[in-house]
Amino acid sequence: MAADDVPVDDKVKRTRDLLSSFYSQDSSQTAGPTNSTSRFATLDTINTTSFDADQYMNLLVQKSNLEGLLQRHVEMAAEIKNLDTDLQMLVYENYNKFISATDTIRRMKNNIVGMEVNMEQLLDKIMSVQSRSDGVNTSLFEKREHIEKLHRTRNLLRKVQFIYDLPTTLGKCIKSEAYGDAVRFYTGAMPIFKAYGDSSFQDCKKASEEVMSVIVNKLQDKVSSDSESIQARAEAVMLLKQLDFPVENLKSKLLEKLEQFLGELNLVKEINMGSADHHKSTNAGSEADSTPPTPEVPTREFVQAVHAYHVIFPDSEQQLVKLVHDLTTRHFEAAKQQIQEQISSEKLSNRLRFIWTDVLSIDEVLPEAGLQDFAFEAAHVALKQYVTNAFSHLLHKISDTLLQIQKDGTGEEYPLQSALDASRKTLIQGSTKVLLDIRYLLDEDLGLILKLRSAIISWVQEGFESFFRQLNDQLLYLSGKYVPGAQGQALTEKLQADKIPAGLVLVIAELSVFIERDAISKLTEEIRSSFSGGGPVFVPAEVRHTFKSAGEKFLLRYINMRTQRISVLLRKRLTTPNWIKHKEPREVHMFVDLFLQELRAVGSEVKQILPHGLVRKHSRTESNGSTSSSRSNALRDNRSNTNRARSQLLETHLAKLFKQKMEIFTKVEHTQESVVMNIVKLCLKSLQEFVRLQTFNRSGFQQIQLDMQYLRITLKDSAEDEAAVEFLLDEVIVAAAERCLDPSPLEPAILDRLVQAKLARTMDQGTVSS
Structure with a gap:
């Protein structure tokens, strides 16, 4: 190996x-350094520049x-x-x-081989051309000098001829009204007149001055003429200044004409803007050219006049600044007037665009005026007024919609459902329209609006919070509550507090519920989606809480109004007759029919507005702790003995101390049954208090017993809390017994016969009316 x-x-x-x-x-x-690498040698050093093969092999064998x-x-x-x-x-x-x-x-x-030869040939040719050019220049040198002398002589003769012809030329300029050319020709000849005007050109100078005196007079007349434009007048003053004519005396006159032209310019702009709005409305939806007429021509003339005036009178800067500030102020005052008249966002944008065009044009010729900053401040006020007026107008529309109830309806014929639907529609659609109109302004590519974008978004969000606060105050006032401030005073002319329909209060209560449950959520979503990135965000929690509380208060207000109306009827019934001399009862008293009629009117109103609630029938039983049965039996047994009757009343009072407590008045809900039931309870409680203030004989007491028995039957089917109704009816009877000299009740048979007779007559009347 x-x-x-x-x-x-x-x-x-x-x-x-x-x-x-x-x-x-x-x-x-x-x-690399061997010592340093050997200390930290690894198997990975094979790819480095300091690789040591022997060390690598030793390390590999070891590992x-x-x-x-x-x-x-x-x-x-x-x-x-x-x-x-x-x-x-x-x-x-x-x-x-x-x-x-x-x-x-x-x-x-x-x-490259033949290039050197070609370069030598080119150099020879260039030297030849240069030598020939030098020869031509040498031969033509004398002739060129002679030609230049002749040319200078010719120019001098032309000038001399121009000086001799100047009076005639100036006369022609007068005929053609070319005063600018005349001034230019005369000022061009002035150096010669100053040098030779007393010798060679004395006659020409005198004739020219005579003609120029005529021109000066004509220029002065032009400055004073009302038929001349402001630009022509400014040009005339500038020409006079070139002639060293004292123009300071014309300064005030020209400024007066400039102010007059400013007024005419405003009128022309208003006409043109009206034509532009009409042009847009007539061409809406068409494919033809819909470009409206613009006031650019008179504006351009005014800008040119300001520029000329500034050049002629450099010390008149403050007057010109005041003049252009007045122009801008008039424009914005006209815009504010249209805002008060509910101008559309499109028309307002059109007007602001015209104003901004004028501002930019004037700022180019008179930057000292700082007109852009001045326009921003004026636009800040105008646009804030536009946002405020939009919410104010919406507030008035909602108020007018609710006041239709008072104008169009009487009694139980109030179109309550229509009024509620109309007020809901006005609130939602009106708020959406406000957002769309302001969104249209923000989408316009206009420098005057872009700089105020964040401020406008803040005004919208703050405006909605203020709008709902004012709407709550307005609803309070419409329901009969006094609201201090300008808003309350404005509504005084429209609303008479003593003639406030109860149905109006019921509609206001349901409108408050709608605002708290539905409207706030919809509007909050639209505001956050369309108006983000500017100032504090609209927080709906407080507004919801306000209208939730307001809805409960308005519903209680409606119940109190209806109860007070019925209580007046009950008080009149109990205070008018002499109960000590009351005759034996023969039928149910008429006040019971009136009482039931008022309850039917309440039912008719709540059916238009309020939903059905949960069916909760609370029937009366003996185990409920009621003492009605014992009271009735006791009263029947005491017909012959008044002393025993009084003794039984004492037992009745003792029974009250030990009976089971019954909750009569519960929290009012936004349902038909709850509202009607609370009105019935309050009316019966009021009837009990009225009874306690009277003194009855036996017949009077029996009349009260008969009336309450009839109410017991008629209210049984419609009462949500039957036990509470029966309890309150028993309380009325007991209160009458306590205030009776001889509390002997009617025989049950007689009581039933009288009640059945009344029911039969009521049924017959209902059949005939139907």
């Missing part, structure tokens, strides 16, 4: 030497067994063969390149 290794090692060394000589490696790099050495031998033999192959290919490739380079050098040598 050792014999086989020797030629392999020699071959490897030879290959390494060939590669090293081919790539010209630096010996300083290949030679590998015989089988590993054989395997490493096979691997290294394969690697050596691959390196030989690569080396052979490299030599072949370099040999081909050497041959190609040799051929190229040979061709270059053949091509």
Whole structure:
């Protein structure tokens, strides 16, 4: 095996030497410090420049067994063969390149052979051309000087002729009104007049001055003429200044004309903008050219006039700055006026584009005015007013929609469902329209708006929070609550607090629920998707909480309003008659029919708006702790003996102390059954309190007993909490018994007969009416 290794090692060394000589490696790099490498020698150093074969073999023998050495031998033999192959290919490739380079050098040598002769011939020709050119210049030198003298003489004669013809030329300029040419000709001749005007050209100078005096007068008349444009007047002043005419006295006059032109410019722009809006509306949806007329021509004339005025009167900068600021202010005042009149976002964008065009044009000729910053401040105010007015207009639309209930309906004929649907639609569609209009402005590629983009987004998000706060205040006012501030005063003219329909309050309650459950989520999503990246994000949690609480308050307000209306009826019923002298009852009193009629009106209203709730019938049983049965039996047994009746009342009071407590008033829910049931309970409780304030004889007490028995039957089927209703009816009877001088109840047979007779009459009346 050792014999086989020797030629392999020699071959490897030879290959390494060939590669090293081919790539010209630096010996300083290949030679490394032996001491340092020997300390940290590994099997991986075979591919480094500091490789030591003996050390590598010793290390390999130490770390590998015989089988590993054989395997490493096979691997290294394969690697050596691959390196030989690569080396052979490299030599072949370099040999081909050497041959190609040799051929190229040979061709270059053949091509350069005749070049030296050609260069010598070219040099001879160039020297010949140069000698001939020198000969021509020498022969023509004298003639060239003579020609130049003649040319100078000719120019001088032309100038002399121009001076002699100047009066006639100026006269022609007057006829053609070419005053600019006349001034240019005269100022061109002034150096000659100054040098020779008192000798050779004295007559020409005098005639020219006479003509120029006429031109000066005409230029002065042009400055004062109302028929001339402001640009023509400015040019006239500039020509007078070139003639060294004192123009300071014309300064105020020209500024006055400039201000007058400014007013005319505003009028022209308003007409053009109105034409542009009309043009857009008539060409909407057509494929024809819909480019509206623009006020570029008068604006350009004004800019040119400002530039000319600035050049003529450099010390008038402050006046011009004030003038252009006034122009911009007028533009934005007109925009604010249109914003108050509910201008569309498209028209507002069109107006702002015209304003910004003027600002950029004027800023080029009068940068000292800082008109861009001034316009940004004015636009900041106008756009904030636009956003505020959009929400204010939406608030008024919702208010007007709700007030239709008061205008169009009376009694139980209120179109409550239509009003609720209309108010929901107005809220959602109106809010969406506000977002779309402002989104249209932000999408416009207008520098005046792009700089205020973040501020506009912040105004929208803050505007929605303020809008919902104001909407809550407005709903409170519409429901009869006093809201201080301008908003409450504005609604005073539209709404009379003593004539607020209860149905309106019910619609407001359900609108609040809709806002809390649906509207806030929809609007929040649209705001976050369309108006991100500017200021605080609209947070709906507080708004939801506000309207959730408001919905409960408005529903209680509706219940209280209906209860108060019925309580007035009950109070009138119990305070009008003389119960001490009441006659024996013959039928159920009319107030019971009125009471049931009011309850039917309440049911009709809540059916339009509120959903059905869970059916929960709470029936009355003896185990409920009610003392109605014992009270009725006691009262029947005491017909003949008043003292025993009073003794039984004492027992009744003692029974109240030990009876099971019944929860009468529960939390109001947004359902038909809950609202009607709470109104019934409150009315019966009020009736009980009214009864306690009266004193009854036996007939009066029996009348109360008859009325309550009829209500017990009529309310039984519609009452959600039957047990509570029966309990409250019993409380009314007990209260009447407590206030009765002789609490002897009606015979059950008589009581049933009177009740059945009333039910029969009611059924007949219902059949006839149907």
